[in-house]
Amino acid sequence: MSLLTTHGLEVFYGDFQALFGVDVAVEEGETVAIIGANGAGKSSFMNALSGLAPTRRDAILLAGEAVGGTPAYDMVKLGIALVPEGRRLFPSLTVEENLLMGSSGRTVERGWTLPVVYDFFPVLRERRRQLAPTLSGGQQQLVAIGRALMANPRILLCDEISLGLSPAMVQTVYQALAAIKARGTTILIVEQDLRAALAAADRIYCFMEGRVSLAGRPAELSRDAIQAAYFGTAR
Amino acid sequence: MSLLNPLIQGVLLGGLYALYAAGLSLIFGVMRLVNLAHGDFIVLAAYLMLACVTALALPAWVALLIAMPFMFALGWALQRLILNRTLKNDLLVPLLVTFGLSIIIQNGLLLAFSADSRRLTVGELEIASWTFGDISIGVVPLITFIVAVLVILGLTFLFYRTRLGRILRATADSTEIVQIMGIDPRHVFAIAMGLSFVVIAVAAFFMGVRANFDPAAGPSRLLYAFEAVVIGGLGSFWGTLIGGTILGVAQTVGAAINPEWQQLAGHVVFLAVILARPRGLLARA
Amino acid sequence: MRYGIAISTWNSRLILIAAGVVVILLAFAPVIAPRSLIQDLILIFVMCAIAQCWNLLAGYAGLISVGQQAFVGLGGYGLFALIILAGVDPLLAVLLAAIIGTLIAIPVGLLMFRLQGAYFAVGTWVVAEVFRLLLAQWKALGGGTGNSLPRTATTEMFGLSTINALFGVRNAVGREIVIYWAALALAAAVVGASYLLLRSRIGLALSAVRDGETAAESVGVDITRTKFAVYVFAAFGASLAGALYFLDSARISPDSAFTVLDWTAYVIFIVVIGGIGTIEGPILGSIIFVVLQSSLSDYGPWYLILLGVLGIAVMLVAPRGLWGTFSDLTGIHLLPTRRRLVPLGETPPTREA
Numbered sequence: 001m002s003l004l005t006t007h008g009l010e011v012f013y014g015d016f017q018a019l020f021g022v023d024v025a026v027e028e029g030e031t032v033a034i035i036g037a038n039g040a041g042k043s044s045f046m047n048a049l050s051g052l053a054p055t056r057r058d059a060i061l062l063a064g065e066a067v068g069g070t071p072a073y074d075m076v077k078l079g080i081a082l083v084p085e086g087r088r089l090f091p092s093l094t095v096e097e098n099l100l101m102g103s104s105g106r107t108v109e110r111g112w113t114l115p116v117v118y119d120f121f122p123v124l125r126e127r128r129r130q131l132a133p134t135l136s137g138g139q140q141q142l143v144a145i146g147r148a149l150m151a152n153p154r155i156l157l158c159d160e161i162s163l164g165l166s167p168a169m170v171q172t173v174y175q176a177l178a179a180i181k182a183r184g185t186t187i188l189i190v191e192q193d194l195r196a197a198l199a200a201a202d203r204i205y206c207f208m209e210g211r212v213s214l215a216g217r218p219a220e221l222s223r224d225a226i227q228a229a230y231f232g233t234a235r
Numbered sequence: 236m237s238l239l240n241p242l243i244q245g246v247l248l249g250g251l252y253a254l255y256a257a258g259l260s261l262i263f264g265v266m267r268l269v270n271l272a273h274g275d276f277i278v279l280a281a282y283l284m285l286a287c288v289t290a291l292a293l294p295a296w297v298a299l300l301i302a303m304p305f306m307f308a309l310g311w312a313l314q315r316l317i318l319n320r321t322l323k324n325d326l327l328v329p330l331l332v333t334f335g336l337s338i339i340i341q342n343g344l345l346l347a348f349s350a351d352s353r354r355l356t357v358g359e360l361e362i363a364s365w366t367f368g369d370i371s372i373g374v375v376p377l378i379t380f381i382v383a384v385l386v387i388l389g390l391t392f393l394f395y396r397t398r399l400g401r402i403l404r405a406t407a408d409s410t411e412i413v414q415i416m417g418i419d420p421r422h423v424f425a426i427a428m429g430l431s432f433v434v435i436a437v438a439a440f441f442m443g444v445r446a447n448f449d450p451a452a453g454p455s456r457l458l459y460a461f462e463a464v465v466i467g468g469l470g471s472f473w474g475t476l477i478g479g480t481i482l483g484v485a486q487t488v489g490a491a492i493n494p495e496w497q498q499l500a501g502h503v504v505f506l507a508v509i510l511a512r513p514r515g516l517l518a519r520a
Numbered sequence: 521m522r523y524g525i526a527i528s529t530w531n532s533r534l535i536l537i538a539a540g541v542v543v544i545l546l547a548f549a550p551v552i553a554p555r556s557l558i559q560d561l562i563l564i565f566v567m568c569a570i571a572q573c574w575n576l577l578a579g580y581a582g583l584i585s586v587g588q589q590a591f592v593g594l595g596g597y598g599l600f601a602l603i604i605l606a607g608v609d610p611l612l613a614v615l616l617a618a619i620i621g622t623l624i625a626i627p628v629g630l631l632m633f634r635l636q637g638a639y640f641a642v643g644t645w646v647v648a649e650v651f652r653l654l655l656a657q658w659k660a661l662g663g664g665t666g667n668s669l670p671r672t673a674t675t676e677m678f679g680l681s682t683i684n685a686l687f688g689v690r691n692a693v694g695r696e697i698v699i700y701w702a703a704l705a706l707a708a709a710v711v712g713a714s715y716l717l718l719r720s721r722i723g724l725a726l727s728a729v730r731d732g733e734t735a736a737e738s739v740g741v742d743i744t745r746t747k748f749a750v751y752v753f754a755a756f757g758a759s760l761a762g763a764l765y766f767l768d769s770a771r772i773s774p775d776s777a778f779t780v781l782d783w784t785a786y787v788i789f790i791v792v793i794g795g796i797g798t799i800e801g802p803i804l805g806s807i808i809f810v811v812l813q814s815s816l817s818d819y820g821p822w823y824l825i826l827l828g829v830l831g832i833a834v835m836l837v838a839p840r841g842l843w844g845t846f847s848d849l850t851g852i853h854l855l856p857t858r859r860r861l862v863p864l865g866e867t868p869p870t871r872e873a
Contacts, residue, residue, distance in 0.1 A: 050415055072414035082415045090408040093401065100398075101405050105417015151417065269638035271586070320836055326637050327796070328839060330584055331788060332832050338785055339828035342821035454780065458649065461642045465635075499653040502646050506631060509643065513634035 001064050003028045003186050004049070004080075004155055009059040009068075011044040018044035018053075020210045026155065031177070031187040033197035036207035037230060042190040043085060045207070046159045049188070050082040051075035062154070077105045079154030083161055085190075087144040089132040096128040098143050102150025110152040111183070117146040120179065138169030145176060155186040162193045174200050194226070208232050238488065240370050245487035247372070249463075249480030250380030251445060254438035255456050256463035256475035257386055258431035263464070265407045265427040266322065268329050272336040274457030276432065279340050280306055280439035281448050282348055284355055295355045295444065302436040310432030314425040322424070337453060344450035355443030379441040383479070386437060387472045393430075394472070403427060455498070462505040468515025477516065481508075535854050543708050550687070550697045558700050564810045565703035566765045569710040570783060571790040571802035573757035576714055579797035580726045581750040584637075586784050587644025590628070590651050591755040593777035594621040595762030597655050600772050603673045605660060610677045611702065614763040621759025622752060629751045633744065645780065652778035666773025674770065699768045706764055710757045711855075715799055717753070718857035722746055758783070781824075789831050795841030799855040804843050 004026040011019040019041045026032045034042050047053035049060060051072035060068035067078055076082075081102070089098050099117055118125035121142045127135060132143060141161055148156055158177070162170040174196055181187055191197035197204060198218040206214040206229040214221065214229030259273050270276075280302055287298035317336075321329040363374040394400035402423055406413045410420040442448060442456070463482050467474025482501050489500020508516065550558055570588060577583040598617030602608040608616065628647055635643040656664040674680075675691050677698060684694040717723055725746045762783070766772045776782075786809060794805025816823045838845045847853050 052411065052414070071419070073417050073419045076415055076417040084412065084415065088409065088412045090405045090412065092404055092408055097401050097405075100401060101413070101416045104398075104402060104413075147416075263638075267638075269642060271642070317832070317836070325582070327578060327582075327584055328835050330586075330638055330641055331792060332835050334586065334785065334788065335828040335832040335835070337828075338781070339825050339832075342824040342828070345821045346825075454645075455649075458642070458646055461639075462646065465639065465643075495653075495657065499650065502650045502653070505646060506650070509634050510631060 002026060002061075003030075003063055004188070005061045006045075006049075007059055007061070009045070009048060009055060011041070011048050011053050011055060013044075013053070018210055019048070022207070022210070022212055024205055024212070024215075026186060026188055028186055029181070029184055030202045031181050031189070031200055033201035033204045034188070034190045034207060035192070035194060035197050035204055035226075035230060036213075038192075039209075040207035041210040042207055043159060044210075046082060046085075046157055046190055049075075049080055049157055051080075052082075073105065076151050076153070079152075081148040081151040081153035081156055083141075083144045083148045083156070083158045085159040085163065087137075087140050089140055089143055089147070091131070091133045094129055094131055095124055095135065095143055098132050099124070099146050099150050102147035103152075105151060110154075112149045112152045114150070117149055120149075120176065121146055138165050138172060141165060141169070141173055142176065145173070145180075149180065149185075153185065155188060156180065158187065158189040160190055160192060162191065162196050170196055194230070198226075206230055237369065238491070241487040241491040242484055243370060243372065244376070245484030246480050247376035247380050247483070248487060249476070249483030250376070250383035251438070251441055252459050252463045252479030252482050253383040253476040254379070254386060254434065254441060254479075255460035256467070256479055257383075257390060257472060258434035258438065259457075259460045260464045260472060260475050261390065261434065262427060262431045265403050266424050267326075268318065268322070269333075269461070270431075271330060271333040271457065272340060272453070273333075273435070273460055274455065275337045275340040275453030276306075276310075276435050277439045277442060277456045278448055278450065278453045279344065280432075280436045281355065281443040282344055282353075282450075284436075284440060284443060285348075285353055288355065295357050295440065298355075299436060299440040302439070303433050306432040306436040307429040310435075311425045311429035313432075314428035315421065318428065319421045319424060337457075341450050341453060348450060350449055350451070352447035352449040353443075354447050355440065357444050361444065375441075375444055379445065382437065382441065383476060386434060387476055390430075390434070390472050399426070459501070462501065465515055466505060466508045471515075474515060481516075532856065539855075543704065546704055547701065550700055555693065555696065558696060560810050560814055562696075562700055562703045562768055563813075564806050565707035566761045566768075567786065567790060567809060568707045568803055568806040569703075569761040570758050571787045571794070571806055572707075572710045572714050572799070573754035573761075574784075574787045575791045575796060575798075575802045576717070576750050577754050579791065579801075580718065580723075580730070581747045582729060583747055583751060584641045585644040585751075585754075586641050586780065586788075587646070587648040588754070588758050588787060589778045589780055589783035590644065590648035591621045591625060591758035592762030592765070592783040593648070593651055593655070593774075594624055595759030595764075596766035596772050596777045597658075597661065598759065599763040599766055600661055600667060600669065603669060604667065610674055610767055611698070612678070614702065614760065614767060617763040618756055618760035621762070622756040625752050625755030625759075629748055629755070633748060633751075645784075648778050648780065652774045655777070656774040662773070664774060666771065666776065668772075669767070669770040674767070696768075699764065703764055703768075706760055710761075711799065711803065713753075715855050715857065717750075718799070722749065723857055726750070786827075789827050791841070792831050792834055793841055795843030795845070795847075797840070798843050798847065798853075799857060800847075800853075801841050801843040805841070808842075 002025040006022055006024045008021040008023065009019055010017065010021060022045060034045060036042050044053060048055045051070050051074065055068040057068045058066045062078055062080065067075065070078065090101060093101065099114060123139060124142060124146060127139065132140060135143065161173055165173065170193065177187060177200060189197065189200065201218060203217050205212050206226065208229060214225060255277060259270065262268050262270055283305065284295060284298035284302050287293050287301055288295055317332065318329060321332050360374055364371045394403060402418055406418065406420050406423045413420055459482060463475050463478035465478065466481050467478025481504060485504035486497045486501040490497035549561065570592060574585065574588055577585055595617045598620040599613050602613035602616055603610055632640055632643050632647065661667050674695050677695060679698055680691065680694050683697050684691065687694065687697065729743050790805035790809045791802050793808055794803065795801025834841060840848060
């Protein structure tokens with residue numbers, strides 16, 4: 001059984017429909033990437049999974065259990081943690097306080113504790129007493145990832161984590177993701193940076209205009225097929 | 236005439252104003268809400284203690300101990316049942332709803348307790364004082380000031396040294412992001428309002444012991460609390476003590492010059508501060 | 521399809537003509553109506569004017585004031601000062617008092633605009649308190665206990681003798697008729713001015729502000745200036761209404777002139793119940809208010825608790841108030857101020873761009 005599946009997932013913002021029946025499956029231990037252009041519905045997908053956007057209950061299954069439409073503050077307790085787009089750290093909290101916020105929901109212990117996160121990202125231990133906004137963008141991204149890990153998720157959602165980072169920092173962040181995967185955590189990323197996504201993911205889904213336009217393993221997909229699915233240029 | 240005595244009395248009075256202000260500041264800090272019924276809830280709490288004292292023949296300080304958890308529950312329920320419904324709107328709805336509450340409380344108290352002014356009694360302590368030359372320091376005003384400092388210390392500790400405080404500050408930063416941390420902001424707001432109401436109970440106790448109160452006394456307490464918050468600078472607990480003290484000194488010095496100028500002098504100092512430093516004295520420039 | 525911008529929904533000219541007819545009919549009310557009704561109508565007109573001003577502030581400019589009593593009181597005190605100390609004709613004094621109130625509103629507004637949101641709200645309340653305390657110090661006008669208008673001041677009022685002759689009434693009744701007409705003119709003028717203001721460029725700017733300040737700035741509207749203009753206009757309306765009210769009651773004190781209950785709490789109730797952000801709402805609200813007031817005010821505190829509960833309930837359940845909810849349900853706008861996109865008809869295909 002897949003760890004996370006969506007069945008005909010639809011998301012509405014008022015009268016505006018962002019997703020039109022999306023089917024995605026993520027297996028335990030996998031890294032899956034969602035790619036797609038701006039406005040393809042990637043962030044709406046993440047918002048639905050994390051409980052920030054309402055959906056039908058049976059549209060999202062976590063280990064076979066229908067969890068769609070669960071409020072965000074309960075979704076994280078079920079094991080879905082989000083690294084939001086733009087990092088969204090708490091500006092008036094220190095690095096350590098930001099990390100500790102991640103474990104506020106009192107989730108099941110799966111090996112992620114403050115010392116473990118610090119061992120993973122030693123730079124954060126050095127800066128633990130600093131206010132979050134005083135860190136560089138890349139370091140802030142590490143805090144955001146660490147904060148989500150502190151919730152001990154069964155699946156880690158990362159929304160556009162390379163956005164606005166230097167190429168070197170993108171590499172650092174993706175190395176961290178690989179190490180997190182190596183510890184057995186399932187990862188679902190949304191990524192506009194095609195190269196980073198294809199390198200990191202076991203499988204990808206491409207979204208276009210609120211629908212899945214392509215799915216498969218990066219090695220099995222031709223460049224042209226991906227481009228067509230991404231930009232909608234050819235059939 | 237020496238200004239030293241009004242100065243000292245003003246500082247001590249400032250302790251009371253800081254108590255009024257601390258609860259207001261807490262709420263504004265966490266949820267950007269100005270509770271226009273804040274002063275009326277102070278008066279309500281004072282009447283609650285008065286009722287305990289008269290009906291159950293309890294000492295006033297026992298009434299305070301009873302009132303604190305009761306007021307926490309009242310604040311919590313107020314937030315959960317009414318104010319949480321207003322927060323998704325702009326500022327109009329929460330302001331007007333609390334303004335409506337203010338009218339309801341004043342008139343409810345009028346029905347229950349009549350318009351007579353009342354007082355909480357703590358026996359001989361009320362008139363006890365130490366005299367140094369022509370300066371006399373009342374025991375109750377001094378205790379009020381010390382309690383104000385302790386309350387502010389306690390709130391600072393709670394906000395900056397505890398898990399709850401961390402959650403309160405994070406919620407102030409973003410109600411959306413705390414949700415993906417597993418926190419329901421409506422619950423956090425209810426706790427914040429409950430805490431504010433505990434501070435209200437403490438403020439009400441000292442208000443009732445230091446001076447007479449009546450059902451219409453709420454709005455002026457709100458204005459003092461608000462002025463202390465603004466003078467001290469937004470979102471700082473120590474700022475409320477400084478703001479309260481400045482307000483207290485302005486009032487007693489004003490009253491020393493002409494007894495009718497007490498309130499006026501306080502308001503004028505407040506207006507001067509917003510003219511010179513609209514973000515308050517402690518605010519980072 | 522081609523589209524144009526339209527404000528009107530129904531035939532708005534017809535509505536305006538109807539409104540004019542209503543005003544003219546109301547002007548003839550003193551001929552038949554009993555004095556108690558005339559007094560109620562004066563109160564409706566005065567409250568309607570103040571409420572319309574508050575509605576402009578809160579419902580359109582996003583400025584929530586709980587200190588409009590400052591200007592009502594200044595209007596009243598300005599009137600008393602001009603009549604008692606300078607012997608000005610009462611009706612002229614009403615106008616001059618309103619001008620005084622407006623002039624004071626400019627520095628007060630400059631100071632208050634340093635505060636934002638909820639802080640602006642409480643700041644305006646503090647200012648009203650300052651004026652209350654200051655005027656309580658003005659011994660020539662009775663200090664804290666207040667003062668009454670001398671009888672002679674209103675018996676020589678402009679136009680009074682003509683009215684007495686015309687209606688064959690005594691001074692007291694004639695005076696009431698003059699004030700009634702002035703109050704009717706006041707309400708009509710404030711409603712009319714608000715209507716024109718909201719349909720003008722300023723109204724466009726305000727609705728842009730409501731949709732987002734950045735949007736407004738990007739179309740080249742100076743938001744702060746626009747809001748300030750509305751603030752000063754609202755002060756003018758409140759001063760004028762205050763002057764007229766206290767001319768009618770002929771007695772003033774700092775507490776009655778600067779009461780937050782009468783001039784802000786009631787006014788907020790009127791706007792909230794009637795429908796905030798609509799021109800029709802405050803008119804409807806003031807009628808409801810005066811009806812409630814004359815039938816329930818004997819119940820004292822219970823009456824005020826009822827107003828508070830009603831106000832909160834409307835805010836929570838139907839925040840657009842009676843008129844707003846009605847017009848949302850039916851699509852009827854008697855005095856529309858919102859611009860809507862309307863089809864102008866098919867574009868000839870040959871002309872298509």
